[in-house]
Amino acid sequence: MQDHENLWTRPEHPARGPRPSFSRAALTEAAIRIADAEGLEAISMRRLAADLGAGTMSLYRYVTGKDEVFDLMIDTAVGEYLPEDRQPPGDWAEGLRLLAWQARRTMLRHPWLASLAAGRPQAGPNSARLMETALGMLDGLGLTVDEMLTLVGAVFAYVHGHIQSELAEVEATRRLGLTLAQRLARHLSYIQSLIATGNYPMLERVTKEAGREYTTADDRFAYGLDRLLGGIAASLPARGGQVGPASPR
Known part of the structure; x- marks a missing residue:
């Protein structure tokens, strides 16, 4: 099995290529918004691209696929367990x-x-x-x-x-x-x-x-x-x- 660089250690924006039109955070927010309203089955790379006003292939500059989108969604939601302004x-x-x-x-x-x-x-x-x-x-x-x-x-x-x-x-x-x-x-x-x-x-x-x-x-x-x-x-x-x-x- 081919090893992949960890999502969290991979630079969000490649050093080369076109200037990014959105962020990994914006992609995650779009995915969460869709899943909250319509369920996980509504999420696809094509649907995310449409919501972001981008080409489908451009999303692969931020993530390797939908599985990494899910990882981003989970980690972002888990952040809500621990509000930054509240000490345990x-x-x-x-x-x-x-x-x-x-x-x-x-x-x-x-x-x-x-x-x-x-x-x-x-x-x-x-x-x-x-x-x-x-x-x-x-x-x-x-x-x-x-x-x-x-x-x-x-x-x-x-x-x-x-x-x-x-x-x-x-x-x-x-x-x-x-x-x-x-x-x-x-x-x-x-x-x-x-x-x-x-x-x-x-x-x-x-x-x-x-x-x-x-x-x-x-x-x-x-x-x-x-x-x-x-x-x-x-x-x-x-x-x-x-x-x-x-x-x-």
Whole structure:
């Protein structure tokens, strides 16, 4: 396999050739704008060129192809997890909690982000800053680097999983024109027949009691995140401290 020069070390503008008519940042902004409005499938080099008012072949002076466009999009969006004007709090749990909430807000603004970033190596400047910040929150707690990486990964796995469930529900509602409650109502008679057998006591409890406490996506996200951070705290060496109550989001 032929090696390619890393996107982030390659000069944005070649030393030779025509004067560039736009920037790599402008290309990225156009791609994000299209993906936010129409989804990833709407992105093509031809479409990007049209939005930028440029020839399709001119884009290859900035990126090698659509895969690098995706890398730029991810890294730019990840930059929204860590606003430049906000310093992370000193408390590790509060820092990871705020980071998780900001990541979720970013992924809701960019519905393509969670699925695109999943399992994809991220080595851009914002991704590096994110990892440095997140690991820095756990530094000094008596953990090895592998332990810190695993715990940060667990927090982001939770965020990604929750977001993908939220987005799937939104998409199902859009596609079918029915809310979740309306979709569940379609199966009510079957569920009742199962309960009538007496073999599904927990299912019966769900139908009678579910939805009383955690009624919104925010509530469910907060509850799961707090339990996750509490579990991390319980596994830390004694000097790691305890997780305090969740702060206002």
